[in-house]
Amino acid sequence: MHTKSEIPDKLIRKFQQIYSLPPNDLHNEVLTSWYKFLTAPLKRMPFAYIVPLSIGIAVMMYLVVGQLLIHLVSLLQNGF
Amino acid sequence: MDFNHIISGFIASFIFFVRRVIYLIVSPYKTMRDIAQDDDMMQVLFIFLCIGVYFYFANNLRNYPHEPWILFFMTVFHYLLTVTYFALFMILSTKQHRVKIAPFMLLFSYALIPTLVWFITNSVLYALIPPPRTPSFLGKGFSLVYVSFSIGILFWKIMVTYLAIRFATGFRFFRIVYSMILYLIAVIPYSILLYSLQFFRIPFL
Known part of the structure; x- marks a missing residue:
């Protein structure tokens, strides 16, 4: 109380x-x-905007660079 | 009794640490504002304990050319350099003679959380689905998901770093951007040097 x-x-x-x-x-x-x-x-729940924006950017990157994206992923996966 | 006080303080710091890591995802602005008012250095120790444990387990997944404790101490060194840079930038640009270092240390240590999340996820995925990726349907699907995740974490990292600088220094937008650009101008060549010396492929910043 x-x-x-x-x-x-x-x-x-x-x-x-x-x-x-x-x-x-x-x-x-x-x-x-x-x-x-x-x-x-x-300021509140930014991932509600970040997630769709990230998916959109990833799809655009795939449309622009194509198979290079797969090589980029292999590179990043070795990055740790 | 002093011992009870120490234990309860330790538990309270741990609870605050876990709560703030979760709230950093849900409402980073309010969380970083809350952290800026705090002076509990135990939370910094918890964050670096997590980083130390990560380096130890990542070394078991793939052998680093250098010992994990070397990489850990380099990460601590980079963190201290970052804190020093922004504190000095604040002193020089605002002509203050004194600066409270606790907000800098807390805020910039919490700014390492997105980096830690990305590295942990990357290590787990390396163990479960090791590279290289193929141009098959599953390979393309995974690549899209992975790149989306990485971009999301990058946005989160930029947001949390911006808030750390904002609440630690009190700078406004353009000065924050200017200080970040100068920081990157120093960090990028340094990261290339670390890569050439086989310390970090991607720097833990």
Whole structure:
């Protein structure tokens, strides 16, 4: 059971954490708005966007370079 | 009792470490922001313990030309160089005389998690389905899945590294990109040198 004084302290700590840094600014309104538009969905569950994007890039790479992709995979698998 | 305090602190650090690794996938922004406020160096030790264990087991899968402990200490050295570079960059560009090193060490150690995940997955796949790949239907299918996975991990790595620099240094977008470009200008030739000396085929950064 939280006492009356605990809840504001938690809220204050949370706000201090959220506002620990000033917001990002690209020194241009258009660029800044595009930056915020593109990065907002990446803040929570970014893999919901990364996975389809990665699959799309891999398919495009295969369409462009063809069999070279298979050689690249063999190379990367030896990379560890 | 002090011993009980040490054990409970150890367990708490381990729980935080596991929780943060999972949340790094789900919400990297909030997780890295949370890590930046922390000063628990035990979590850095857990990350490097995982890396050390990985090098030991990877050496059993395929013999490295150098001992795994050498590769481990080189990874620690690279990590310290990375932390030093960004801390010095911050001191020189913001003209501050003092910098809190704990956020740098924590954030850049968590930035190694995507690298570790890729290397572990690669090693497991090497053991299960060793290269080379063939141009058969299964070979092409696996290649597509593998490249998608690698690109996904690369995006995650870039995101986590960007957040590490953002929360450690407080830099804004263009300065972060500039510092990353300068870092890569130093790292790429160094990685080629490591490859020629047969330390790392792909650097553990």
